Amino acid sequence: MMNEAGFIFSPEQLKYKFSEHHPFNQKRLILTIDLLEKVNALDTNTILPARMATDSELLLIHDEDYIRAVKDASAGKTTASFATKYGIGTEDTPVFPDMHEAAAWLVGGTLSAVDLVFEHGFKHALNLGGGLHHGFRGKASGFCVYNDSSIAIEYMRRKYQARVLYIDTDAHHGDGVQWAFYDDPEVCTISLHESGRFLFPGTGSVNERGTGDGYGYSFNVPLEAFTEDNSFLYAYEKIFREVTKFFKPDVIITQNGADAHCFDPLTHLCGTTKMFFEIPKLAHELAHEYCDGRWIAVGGGGYDIWRVVPRAWSALWLEMTEQTSILKEPIPESWISRWQSESKETLPTSWYDEDSICPVIPRRNEIKRKNERTLQSALKSIKERRRK
Amino acid sequence: MMVQDIMIKDVIFIDEATSIKEAFDKMEHHRIRHLPVVNKEMEIIGILSDRDIRKASPSILEDWRYELLDRPVNEIMNKNVITALPFDFVEEAANTMMEHQISCLPIEDNGQLIGIITDTDLLKTLVKLTGADMPSSRLEIEVPNESGMLSEVASLIKKHNINIQSVLVYPGKELDKKILVFRLQTMNLRPLTQSIKNIGYKVLWPDLEMKI
The missing domain is CATH 3.30.70.260 (ACT domain)
Known part of the structure; x- marks a missing residue:
């Protein structure tokens, strides 16, 4: 198991904190690491540090004036136009002290993950502090300042000429990453998300397939509100397998937002933890089949930080390190008693959720059928290519 | 929002001597459904749609007389062209298209062709407006x-x-x-x-x- 997979974390990543009551809460990282420790799946001495991304690394994707604006905002120098021009100082992305440094540490974590895989002989690497997929070249959006995945992809393109497959299972459309490589046929993006009719950012329609040379290299599967595990996983497996077979990547990067769960307060999908156990399983399999194991995983959204994210993200590491037999055991009493007093919700006692946590959805079959149609439409460009 | 803000300025057009076949090829090539017809002064004298061409084409069920397609477009083009002006509001243009049940409007300035809008442009605008x-x-x-x-x-x-x-x-x-x-x-x-x-x-x- 050793050196097969690397777990990246640095305390500096916890400083990415907008405010006390903001839904984006990096306490998730502490809760996850503590859970992994208590099930003996992660020795904290083996955790590898992140680093702070340099300005030239940020410039791989972001505009110079935007980076300057983030730095100014970090230092308390903001003007009213920052909110509209750069998306900084809004309700979603308020300014906080050392915002630039904290955001650059999240990026650096994902870059460290890339280095482990391409330089240090690791097969897989995990940076749960990354996954900030809404960050645009010149604008913060949806809780995201710098887009670590976009930067890491560009970094891999330039340094290793790698063909990169990015797959995003966050409940929100992975817009920042998609638009950054929309015309690039060497980077393929897949996003499964709750349909933009229901949820931020509104984009990610099935017809967004890329442009110019990049046409046919962006895939979107917008799912109906109240989509459940089976329908989600069916679409996920189908599109991930088909696209990987067609694109033949050198490396897979997965964005593992944990907000498609029915407990998540910001979205309307209806998953259970089963979804988060199955998602990395397939990524792991395909990375070995096509990429000699090269798999980089990052975090993302996830706003039920007590009941959902620690289990979902721990399972990601368990899959990476082939320790999934732990999922059959109960959640350790020691973890529950350590954190229960801080959580308003009763902490879960098992890894798998009971089916009863999801509401009964009368439209279930209709939702399934709609998602199936969307999936077929998403695969259209591959089918067209085959016909030619 | 005015028509000039959303219109396509790089218009693909033909003159009245163009053959039906050439016009058809032009539409196929540019993947468009309408071709304004202009004279030497760039004044709009007609409009040709893919439907006009289809109407003029022989049936697939009979033997083709290909020479028919060498005839000039002025024999089949629509000479009563409904146009809009660059300073019309987008919603007025949409209304005109609905009223006349047409899906394209050439835009004229002083009788000369300067742009075109189609139902696709209006839908794009709707997406933007929302x-x-x-x-x-x-x-x-x-x-x-x-x-x-x-x-x-x-x-x-x-x-x-x-x-x-x-x-x-x-x-x-x-x-x-x-x-x-x-x-x-x-x-x-x-x-x-x-x-x-x-x-x-x-x-x-x-x-x-x-x-x-």
Whole structure:
């Protein structure tokens, strides 16, 4: 198991904190690491540090004036136009002290993950502090300042000429990453998300397939509100397998937002933890089949930080390190008693959720059928290519 | 928004001596369905649609007389061209197209062809007007049909420090109601929807019960 997979974390990543009551809460990282420790799946001495991304690394994707604006905002120098021009100082992305440094540490974590895989002989690497997929070249959006995945992809393109497959299972459309490589046929993006009719950012329609040379290299599967595990996983497996077979990547990067769960307060999908156990399983399999194991995983959204994210993200590491037999055991009493007093919700006692946590959805079959149609439409460009 | 803001300026056109076959090839090549016909002074003298060509083509069921397609387009083009002006409002142009049941409008300035808009351009504009092409969340509220409602809700949005991407106001099913649809630059609508409910307005979307 050793050196097969690397777990990246640095305390500096916890400083990415907008405010006390903001839904984006990096306490998730502490809760996850503590859970992994208590099930003996992660020795904290083996955790590898992140680093702070340099300005030239940020410039791989972001505009110079935007980076300057983030730095100014970090230092308390903001003007009213920052909110509209750069998306900084809004309700979603308020300014906080050392915002630039904290955001650059999240990026650096994902870059460290890339280095482990391409330089240090690791097969897989995990940076749960990354996954900030809404960050645009010149604008913060949806809780995201710098887009670590976009930067890491560009970094891999330039340094290793790698063909990169990015797959995003966050409940929100992975817009920042998609638009950054929309015309690039060497980077393929897949996003499964709750349909933009229901949820931020509104984009990610099935017809967004890329442009110019990049046409046919962006895939979107917008799912109906109240989509459940089976329908989600069916679409996920189908599109991930088909696209990987067609694109033949050198490396897979997965964005593992944990907000498609029915407990998540910001979205309307209806998953259970089963979804988060199955998602990395397939990524792991395909990375070995096509990429000699090269798999980089990052975090993302996830706003039920007590009941959902620690289990979902721990399972990601368990899959990476082939320790999934732990999922059959109960959640350790020691973890529950350590954190229960801080959580308003009763902490879960098992890894798998009971089916009863999801509401009964009368439209279930209709939702399934709609998602199936969307999936077929998403695969259209591959089918067209085959016909030619 | 004016027609000149959305029109295609790089117009593909033909003259009246062009053969039907050439016109057809041009449409295929550029993947368009309409070709304005102009004279030497660039004045619009006709319009040719793919339907006009189809009407003039022989049936696939009989032997083709290909020489028919060498005839000039002025024999089949529509000479009564409905046009719009660059300073017309987009909604006027849309109305004209609906009224005449046509899907394209050449734009003229002093009789000369300077642009064209089609139903596709109007749909693109609709997407833009509704703000659905920018990162945003959709909020739909039912308010009484009285003055000041939009301003009240808008100031609440301002209090939450959220930028408005777009707003649409339209009459509700009942006469005493109006519907406000906002596209807002925020990922988290919950605090705002709570404030709106607190002052007594009905949030129609995101409305979860409706969907279950």
